[in-house]
Amino acid sequence: MKNKTVLITGASKGIGFALSLKMLSEGYFVIGTSRTGVIQSVAHENFLPIALDITRTESINKAHQLLLDRFDTIDSIINNAGIGTDLNQLTPDQDSFDSTFAVNVRGVVFFTEPLLDLLSKKGSIIMISSKMGSVGTCVAPDSVAYRMSKSAINMYTKILANRFSDHYRVAAVHPGYVKTAISETAKVHGRLTPEQSAENIFTFLESDFRTGVFWDSEAGTELTW
DSSP states (O other), X not given: OOOOEEEESSTTSHHHHHHHHHHHHTTOEEEEEESSSOOTTOOOTXXXXXXXXXXXXXXXXXXXXXXXHHOSOEEEEEEOOOOOTTTTXXXXXXXXXXXXXXXXXXXXXXXXXXXGXXXXXXXXXXXXXXXXXXXXXXXXXXXXXXHHHHHHHHHHHHHHHHHTTTTOEEEEEEOOSBXXXXXXXXXXHOSBOHHHHHHHHHHHHHSOXXXXXXXXXXXXXXXXX
């Protein structure tokens, strides 16, 4: 039986790295992206690291060509790569705003779109979002670029779910408060290890989830957009 194939962006560290190891252990063939294309800490016959700088069009195009040349289908795309350079910052600044949207929004959209025809029938697209992108529950004044970028990726999730309602399953997933290097506070105060978060995300991916849902994988509940 052929292994299912999953593409995970931002696979060199944090949640993406833990997800790669989890899905390899579950029998998936994993394509993991990183800026350099080198992920030496994963040595597995079913792991293919590829170079992707999601902010650069030429890098996106090269990654697309490699994937289209090598694979007939991909079963799941997990858009995990993201940054939060203004997390905990009260007011926005243009540099962090531009870089956050370049990675978290523009890069995700224009990396994903050309791969949609490569996705298998009933394949899955998972956007690693954040409940910080929820408009309905926002009460904090900080992290302007990060919050707005996650709200934007939530909208892209809904758009894809509407466009491909009969073909693919699409969801935005909050990974929980995870101990990663995305911010100093997350490293210290995160409630989950990357491995625990990866386990929760994998459980959701394997479930019979409803397309177009915004899911809190830490709490196991649906979130308000």
